[in-house]
Amino acid sequence: MPANAPDSKMLCYCRNVDYGAVRAAIEETDARRVEQVMANCTAGTGCRTCHPEIQELIDEYQARRSGFLKRLVRRILSRG
Numbered sequence: 688m689p690a691n692a693p694d695s696k697m698l699c700y701c702r703n704v705d706y707g708a709v710r711a712a713i714e715e716t717d718a719r720r721v722e723q724v725m726a727n728c729t730a731g732t733g734c735r736t737c738h739p740e741i742q743e744l745i746d747e748y749q750a751r752r753s754g755f756l757k758r759l760v761r762r763i764l765s766r767g
């Protein structure tokens with residue numbers, strides 16, 4: 688499961704990019720698509736075999752971010 692992979696584990700073998708670098712690229716670009724990661728850190732710009740793993744990391748990041756924003760809005764509204 689990509690979410691549990693250590694940052695040091697290789698994700699894109701074509702471009703020698705690990706999970707940590709892909710996670711950083713996703714956060715930096717607030718990525719929703721693999722192409723944003725490709726442009727930021729070159730992961731996925733070779734054979735494209737790693738695209739499903741990159742997309743899974745993007746989906747996990749966006750789900751976490753969405754959950755955080757929902758909790759924040761709920762907290763703000765409950766103060767009203």
Ligand code: FES
Nearest residue numbers: 699701733734735
């Ligand atoms: S393994 Fe990532 S592009 Fe080939």
